[in-house]
Amino acid sequence: MAKSNDSTDRITERRTIRRKRQKRAWMIRGAVAAVLLYLVISIVFSLYSGVTTTIALKGTVEEEVLADGYVFREQTLINAPASGYLECRVSEGDRVNEGQLIGYVYTGQYDAERSQKIQELSDKIARFENSVASENTYADNSVMVEQKIAAAARDLSDLRSSHDMNLAAEGKEELNLLIEKKHAMESGGDVDFASELEDLKQQLQELENSTGGAKMELRAQTPGVFSSRIDGMEDKLSMEAAETVTPSYLESLDQIALQRKETVTQGEPVCKIVNNYGWYFGANIDADQAQNLKVGQGVRLRFFDLSDTSVYGTVRALSQEERGKVAVSIYTNRYVNGIYASSRASAEIVTTSAEGIKLPAQALHVQNDQTGVFVLRLDVARFVPVDVKYKNGEWAIVSPVTNTGSEYKLQIYDEVIVEAKNLEDGKVVR
Structure with a gap:
């Protein structure tokens, strides 16, 4: 009898558990069905109401022209005193003074590995000479040395962040020299930079003698920015040519193959000094795009x-149309990294730029001769006047109107109606 009761209890317990599981499953199914029903109703309502909105945020609208062109500048060419190869003593893009030593022409046989070693030794000597020159400035002044170490460490960190490994290596060497100087001062001694400098000069002399030729100086004939990149177009890209440039002239430049030589020839340009x-x-740009430009703009x-930066310029010349093209010349005195060594360049010419609240152009409406937008306030469409600063086929830049009798003014983060059926002020749209 006891066994029969135990069996009955187990059956009853299992039935109870089964009922609870079934009840839980129905509850989950009901919740899922409710969510799906809500989504279906929302989608249907959205399609029926036909309301599309956007959030009012600050933005910029630009109109630009993409162009492949040329850099015209005033530059002084320096010819090679002999045939051979050039070893620079200043870096590309450095500003130099008139009469400054900018490099040597070696007349011996060119060897890439030896040339690289000569350049590295020359750079190292220049850094040591700076160290020797500054020794008297911070002699026995540990505070100044520490400041120089901190500055060199910051510079090294910036160079590593910019992935400029060549300059980073130079920065590391300069930092090590300063640290060596500080350690020597703390121990009561000093670093004999002058002796090390003489040793480096001796190494350079031996390396130069191994070239088997002469060594001739090159000095800057005028102040400006140094560039060793001679491409054969220097005489065609003068400032005077820029003022009268035509589409045909620029097209003729496209046919010229840019030259790059490792060796130099006597009497031919070897480097240049650019007036910066x-x-x-x-x-050249399309004639229809040129209609948005005018001289003086x-x-x-x-x-x-x-470079990632943009610079301001002024349109100085617009040519006559030729075969659907117009040549534009834009003058600027702003610096762009690498521009003085480049003859050909690609650029975006930004002709229009407007900043403000950026909205789709189709969000604009006119009521009672007033331009504005409809903003959702508690699911009610409210007409808000705006000033249109700029508008094209896709976007508009607007600002709030504050001097009208309207109680509503456009604000950042307002929900603006872009598209809706039968839209009018005060209409419930949701």
């Missing part, structure tokens, strides 16, 4: 292959 106070960018130039 002003230069032109000249390019301010524009921005963005040389995306050279």
